[in-house]
Amino acid sequence: MCAAFVDGYIQGRVYIIASPAKTGTTSVGVALKELGAGSKIMRYNSALLARFKTEIDAVNTLAKTAKSVRQFEHAHMQEVREKLAGLTQECAVFDIFSDAPFGHAHIHPFVRSVLAPDARFIWINRTYADWQRSIERWQISHPETYPSHSRWKSHPKMQRKIMRERWKDHRKAFRRLARQRPQQCLELELENLRKYDELAAFCALPTINKPFPIVDPSTPSNMIFKSIRSAKNTLQNRTRA
Numbered sequence: 001m002c003a004a005f006v007d008g009y010i011q012g013r014v015y016i017i018a019s020p021a022k023t024g025t026t027s028v029g030v031a032l033k034e035l036g037a038g039s040k041i042m043r044y045n046s047a048l049l050a051r052f053k054t055e056i057d058a059v060n061t062l063a064k065t066a067k068s069v070r071q072f073e074h075a076h077m078q079e080v081r082e083k084l085a086g087l088t089q090e091c092a093v094f095d096i097f098s099d100a101p102f103g104h105a106h107i108h109p110f111v112r113s114v115l116a117p118d119a120r121f122i123w124i125n126r127t128y129a130d131w132q133r134s135i136e137r138w139q140i141s142h143p144e145t146y147p148s149h150s151r152w153k154s155h156p157k158m159q160r161k162i163m164r165e166r167w168k169d170h171r172k173a174f175r176r177l178a179r180q181r182p183q184q185c186l187e188l189e190l191e192n193l194r195k196y197d198e199l200a201a202f203c204a205l206p207t208i209n210k211p212f213p214i215v216d217p218s219t220p221s222n223m224i225f226k227s228i229r230s231a232k233n234t235l236q237n238r239t240r241a
Contacts (some may be wrong), residue, residue, distance in 0.1 A: 003116075005092035008081030010116040014038065014095045015203075017103050018174050020167065022134040023124040024190045028199070029098025035196060037203040038095035042102060046145065048090055049101040055083040056107055063108035064173070069180050072110045079108075080114045088115045105170035109177040119184065120202065123174045126190040132163060146209040 003012035015032050017025040021022075029041045049056075059080045066072035083087070087101065097103035102112065109121060139146040140153075151159040178185035186202040193212050200207035 001169055002093055003095045005089045008078075008085050008088065009114070010088060010092045010119070012095070012118060014097065014116050014119050015122065016112055016116070016119050017096075017098045017122045017124065018109060018170075019040075019122075019124045019126075020105050020131075020170060021134070022131055022138055023101075024188075024193055025098045025124065025127045026215045027193060028122060028188070029096050029103070029211050030215050031193075031196060031199055032096050032203070034210070034213065035200055035203055035205050035208060037205060039096045041096040042091060042094035044099040045090075045101060048087060049106060052084060052087045052101070055087075056101070056111075058082055059111050060108045063110040066110060069110045069113055071175055073114055077114050079098060080111055084115060085113075091115075105173075109173050113177065113181070113184075118225070119143060121174065121177060121185045121200075122202075123171070123178075123187045124190050125190060128164070128167065131167070132160065135163065205208075206233060 002012050003014050015029075015038055017028050019025060032038050033041060059076070064075050066075070077239055082196045089101045091097070093146075094102075100106045103239070112119060112121075138151050143149045148159075151162075174185070178187070186198075188198060192198070193214070195212060196207045196210075
């Protein structure tokens with residue numbers, strides 16, 4: 001069944017990859033389509049994100065202070081749906097979100113749960129040091145998208161601290177939703193993205209026997225595998241020590 005925009009929310013099953021950029025989100029989006037979990041992937045839409053930035057900031061603030069997702073829904077459902085109706089309507093023609101604004105971590109999971117009640121959320125864990133190096137390269141190479149990119153060179157310690165705190169906040173928000181609605185959430189390890197089995201089980205679909213897609217348009221196709229092998233080697237060395 002395709003998703004649809006109804007009364008301010010997305011009706012139907014959709015999949016939201018909620019971890020930040022450079023964690024394999026594009027790859028998992030493609031994998032979901034390969035499995036048949038969805039049929040239409042929403043890519044990055046900077047204009048839509050910018051158009052609703054004020055409203056997103058406002059509802060994110062409400063979500064961060066909510067005691068629970070249920071309390072947030074009870075107190076703010078109508079307000080959130082009204083504020084973000086235009087954004088939700090444009091997103092409703094898709095059923096897989098692997099990039100901003102509805103994918104990644106720009107919108108709090110509680111907010112997206114209100115806008116897409118039957119959504120399934122996926123977080124991909126990546127070794128923090130690998131992620132930080134990757135996001136630094138990505139932001140520096142895309143100055144038009146990241147106005148603060150210059151801080152990586154002018155104030156590197158400050159920028160690393162900002163990014164670490166942001167990462168922690170986003171992961172904490174996802175895990176709050178996961179604790180309260182575990183059936184709607186899945187955490188994957190980037191280094192284990194070699195088979196479809198775990199993702200297929202989460203989607204209640206049969207697995208498929210084919211290579212897991214590794215998609216990273218910003219780097220050579222084997223770079224992410226090098227990062228995965230590096231993380232595995234580090235873990236093995238620690239185990240032996």
